[in-house]
Amino acid sequence: MVNRDEHIKIYSVTLIITFIISVSGYFVYHSFYNKSFLSHENDSPRAEFNMETEEEKAKIDELMNENNKLKEQLVEKENQLQQEIEKLKQDEINKQKELIAENMDKLMEAQKLFYSQQYIQCAQYLETIDVSMLGENSKELYNQLAYTAFLQAGEKLYFEGTNEFKVGNYQAAIEKLKKSFDYQKTQYYSDDALYFLAYAYYKNGEYEKASETALKLLQDYPDTTYRKEVNVLISSINNNQQQ
Amino acid sequence: MVLLGVLFLSAFLIAIITLLITKSLIISGAAMVFSVGFGCIGGLISPYIQSWIRNRVIEKIEQTLLSVTKGKKKYKINRQRYEDLRFTQNVFIFQSVLALIGAFVLYISIYKFQVLYLVIMGFLIILVFYTISYYKSIRNDIFNDLIDRL
Numbered sequence: 001m002v003n004r005d006e007h008i009k010i011y012s013v014t015l016i017i018t019f020i021i022s023v024s025g026y027f028v029y030h031s032f033y034n035k036s037f038l039s040h041e042n043d044s045p046r047a048e049f050n051m052e053t054e055e056e057k058a059k060i061d062e063l064m065n066e067n068n069k070l071k072e073q074l075v076e077k078e079n080q081l082q083q084e085i086e087k088l089k090q091d092e093i094n095k096q097k098e099l100i101a102e103n104m105d106k107l108m109e110a111q112k113l114f115y116s117q118q119y120i121q122c123a124q125y126l127e128t129i130d131v132s133m134l135g136e137n138s139k140e141l142y143n144q145l146a147y148t149a150f151l152q153a154g155e156k157l158y159f160e161g162t163n164e165f166k167v168g169n170y171q172a173a174i175e176k177l178k179k180s181f182d183y184q185k186t187q188y189y190s191d192d193a194l195y196f197l198a199y200a201y202y203k204n205g206e207y208e209k210a211s212e213t214a215l216k217l218l219q220d221y222p223d224t225t226y227r228k229e230v231n232v233l234i235s236s237i238n239n240n241q242q243q
Numbered sequence: 244m245v246l247l248g249v250l251f252l253s254a255f256l257i258a259i260i261t262l263l264i265t266k267s268l269i270i271s272g273a274a275m276v277f278s279v280g281f282g283c284i285g286g287l288i289s290p291y292i293q294s295w296i297r298n299r300v301i302e303k304i305e306q307t308l309l310s311v312t313k314g315k316k317k318y319k320i321n322r323q324r325y326e327d328l329r330f331t332q333n334v335f336i337f338q339s340v341l342a343l344i345g346a347f348v349l350y351i352s353i354y355k356f357q358v359l360y361l362v363i364m365g366f367l368i369i370l371v372f373y374t375i376s377y378y379k380s381i382r383n384d385i386f387n388d389l390i391d392r393l
Contacts, residue, residue: 004290004326007334010247015283022276029269 096133103133107142114145123153123183154184158193165196170204173197191221195230202237211237246286246331250338254278257346270353274346281345285337292374293333297325300382304389320389328384333377340370 110125126146134142161176177197184190194217201210214230214237224230258275262268301320308318344366351359 004294004330007246008287008290010244011283011286014247015280015287018276018280018283022273022280025272025276 099130100133103129104138107134107138107145110145110149111141114149119149119152120156120179122149126150150183151187154180154187155189157183158189161193161200162196165200168203170200173200174204185220191217191224191226194221195224195226195233198230198233202233202240207237207241211241246334246338249335250279250282250286250342253339253342254282257342261346270349274349277345277349278342279345281348282338282342285339285341286334289334289337290330292337293328293330294326296374296378296381297328297385298322300378300385301325303382304385320385325381325385325388328381329377336373337370340366340373 106125106129110122110129113119113122113125122145126142126149129142131139131142157176157180161173161180164170164173164176174197177193177200180193181190181197194213198210198213198217201207201213211234214234217224217226217230254275257278258271261274262271265271301322305318305320309316312318344363347359347363347366350356351363
């Protein structure tokens, strides 16, 4: 059997006591806290503890503010960095696009020159093309053009170079024969081109280059018909160098 | 007195948990005071809630009986008989949940975590659901008793 009135009475009294305890506790704590804070007395260990707590709180607040500021700065920097990365990526893409377009233009120009049988100019254009920038179809076109263009240009440059050599225009002969050898190294005239190149260097007074070229000829083309001439040339170069 | 002892025990438990979490005697003491205070409020209001629910149930049953006899015979159910029906259970639930709410009110006032408002809302929702189920169980109890006495 529950006595309701008694229950309510007990709970009311307990509530009042609790209320009184909480209010008085709050005031005691508050007054103690204020006293220690305002008087700056560090005599009692309790007061000192409160002081420290207050100082610590202020420090924590300060550090938190600093932390928040740093976080904001970090976010800002991250955003800036992200933007810069995006910009760089875009720039890189644009650059790639420009390079591809440039290579395609060169290929088109080379094709035009090829059809008009200007093989030397065509080969010069093809030389400047970066093949890695081309697509599959363009690469195929490049290979087709390059095979014939370099072959024709090599031969043509060889004949032009030897003609220049014959008329004593050694500088022009050097340029043309060098190009011819660069384009074709396995043709019937490749060793001839190298011989005339060495000779042109010799005639032009560039003995070191002449010697290097002559040695290269002997090394790369051991069956060359110019073996004797080359040996004579080398001895002449040596004589000239000694003098 | 037993219920009050249970309330103090619950508040003491809350204070110990608070002490373990916050490592502060002042906060744990305050949590105990808040828990006891709010628990007392729960213990105080629960008898009134119980009697209000009980009266509502009895009135409804009386009205039903009156409608069954088409107003010819009026039944009067003895209210004294059901005065203590599930009284202890009701007080226990209300004081415990309110003690918890009291502790969380203190945590909110100190730490100001928004999520704690949701926790308190959860406790209040639990109390509402409990009150509904309490109403149903009291109605069943009275019905069963009336049927047994027929």
